[in-house]
Amino acid sequence: MEALEGIILDISDRKEMEYDLRYNYEHDTWTGLYNRRYLLDLLRRDINRLMREKRALVDINLSTVQSLTLTYGFQYSQELIKNVAHALRFHCSENRILFRVQENQFVFYIKAYENRDELQKFCSGLADTLGSILTVERIGGGIGVLEIDDNNKSDIEQLLKNLLIASETAINDLDRMIGVRFFDREMETQVTREEMIKHELARVAADKEGNGLFLQYQPILDLRTNRIYGFEALARLKVDNLGLIPPLEFIPIAEKTKLIIPVGERIIHRAFSFQRKLMQRGYNDIIVSVNISPIQLFREDFAEFLCGCMRQAGVNPQNVILEITESVFASNYENINVIVEKLKYCGVRIALDDFGTGYSSLAQSRDINANYLKIDKSFVDELLPLKEDSITGDIISMAHKMNHCVVAEGIEEEKQRQYLLENGCDLIQGYLISRPLDKNLAFEFLEKHNQGP
Numbered sequence: 001m002e003a004l005e006g007i008i009l010d011i012s013d014r015k016e017m018e019y020d021l022r023y024n025y026e027h028d029t030w031t032g033l034y035n036r037r038y039l040l041d042l043l044r045r046d047i048n049r050l051m052r053e054k055r056a057l058v059d060i061n062l063s064t065v066q067s068l069t070l071t072y073g074f075q076y077s078q079e080l081i082k083n084v085a086h087a088l089r090f091h092c093s094e095n096r097i098l099f100r101v102q103e104n105q106f107v108f109y110i111k112a113y114e115n116r117d118e119l120q121k122f123c124s125g126l127a128d129t130l131g132s133i134l135t136v137e138r139i140g141g142g143i144g145v146l147e148i149d150d151n152n153k154s155d156i157e158q159l160l161k162n163l164l165i166a167s168e169t170a171i172n173d174l175d176r177m178i179g180v181r182f183f184d185r186e187m188e189t190q191v192t193r194e195e196m197i198k199h200e201l202a203r204v205a206a207d208k209e210g211n212g213l214f215l216q217y218q219p220i221l222d223l224r225t226n227r228i229y230g231f232e233a234l235a236r237l238k239v240d241n242l243g244l245i246p247p248l249e250f251i252p253i254a255e256k257t258k259l260i261i262p263v264g265e266r267i268i269h270r271a272f273s274f275q276r277k278l279m280q281r282g283y284n285d286i287i288v289s290v291n292i293s294p295i296q297l298f299r300e301d302f303a304e305f306l307c308g309c310m311r312q313a314g315v316n317p318q319n320v321i322l323e324i325t326e327s328v329f330a331s332n333y334e335n336i337n338v339i340v341e342k343l344k345y346c347g348v349r350i351a352l353d354d355f356g357t358g359y360s361s362l363a364q365s366r367d368i369n370a371n372y373l374k375i376d377k378s379f380v381d382e383l384l385p386l387k388e389d390s391i392t393g394d395i396i397s398m399a400h401k402m403n404h405c406v407v408a409e410g411i412e413e414e415k416q417r418q419y420l421l422e423n424g425c426d427l428i429q430g431y432l433i434s435r436p437l438d439k440n441l442a443f444e445f446l447e448k449h450n451q452g453p
């Protein structure tokens with residue numbers, strides 16, 4: 001009898017152990033939800049089944065929680081994740097299974113749904129639930145949806161990658177705290193294109209010649225003397241199978257991947273070599289204005305690098321302007337002023353680019369030690385049709401009181417030029433004077449316009 005009892009106890013102990021093992025294998029210990037491993041098992045199992053019902057994955061991407069971890073610590077943010085997990089459980093059912101697949105990411109595996117409309121409604125419900133928890137934390141999130149079909153069902157890694165692409169795209173939806181995006185072909189094309197551009201930028205950075213990357217130069221006109229004052233260097237990227245890629249597309253990718261550091265160095269070298277050639281042609285005081293990304297600016301050795309480049313190219317720092325976009329100053333202008341002062345000490349001048357598009361006000365611009373203020377095209381556009389009460393004139397006179405030299409950008413019509421001249425603007429730039437030009441055309445333009453140095 002005793003022996004039999006022992007065997008029974010033994011078996012139930014084993015059963016309990018097996019149960020524990022299995023539970024830990026399939027579950028996330030922090031939230032008690034199913035884990036990524038179990039999701040993969042289910043997806044693999046379902047590949048080979050003949051599925052008549054529709055299936056989809058819904059990704060809840062809370063990578064935004066990372067910022068809370070940085071501020072309040074890991075424990076705080078993980079407690080929040082636990083609360084989210086608890087709230088999401090109320091959206092579960094037999095056909096809606098919830099997983100925690102990564103630290104800050106949940107997935108619903110949805111089966112037997114009717115149509116996209118049903119998914120859309122489900123996601124709106126999720127967004128409401130998430131909103132009620134995350135709004136007080138002042139963070140958002142993204143919900144990505146991917147419908148599984150016969151074409152995509154067998155590559156599970158790809159499925160999860162595309163799902164993540166959808167939720168990452170949803171996070172970037174600036175109109176909503178919690179964006180919702182369905183994965184589609186267009187998104188895939190966009191991602192492939194971005195991958196190709198990244199690849200190309202890496203190649204440009206590694207290539208000795210930097211082939212594919214080139215600069216165009218847009219003339220800047222001195223309104224009072226009607227002579228060319230200088231050129232703004234604008235970067236272009238030409239890729240074999242994609243054609244010409246605008247900087248508004250490739251610069252943000254270069255910034256995201258930090259490739260802007262080597263690519264930006266190339267741009268600076270080229271711009272200085274252009275400046276040097278101007279000097280060789282006898283133009284000793286034509287400036288070249290180079291756009292600098294915040295990532296370059298915040299590099300500790302940036303000023304040293306710049307001085308080295310100028311020395312090496314034989315460029316007079318007086319002939320160099322660095323354009324820094326206004327939004328950078330809005331974030332922390334005291335810190336930036338330290339960098340600006342260091343750069344000015346090297347002899348270059350600083351322009352506050354895209355003024356009027358960001359958050360800084362004129363009052364703030366007084367605290368920023370920039371030499372030039374570049375008024376954004378959107379202000380200049382307001383001059384058409386010409387309004388007597390436009391504030392552009394007031395901006396110019398106030399900027400002058402604060403010792404900024406004023407450049408107006410995007411001038412396309414004579415009427416705008418006239419207004420700016422009457423209102424004391426110093427420099428203008430825009431298609432009315434010239435589009436950005438290739439190096440040799442820029443030399444020709446200068447020769448014709450200024451009729452010699």
Ligand code: C2E
Nearest residue numbers: 234235247248251267291292293410411412429430431432
């Ligand atoms: P941005 O610095 O504001 O440059 C002015 C943009 O306006 C240029 O576009 C220029 O071609 C365009 N533009 C000039 N005049 C007119 C006009 O009369 N009408 C219209 N509609 N547009 C005009 P682009 O070359 O496409 O450059 C776009 C942005 O890309 C630049 O804006 C700048 O923020 C960035 N970028 C360009 N090159 C570089 C670079 O070398 N480094 C960095 N970090 N950013 C760059």
Ligand code: CA
Nearest residue numbers: 232291323353
């Ligand atoms: Ca600029």
Ligand code: CA
Nearest residue numbers: 353354374409
């Ligand atoms: Ca600008």
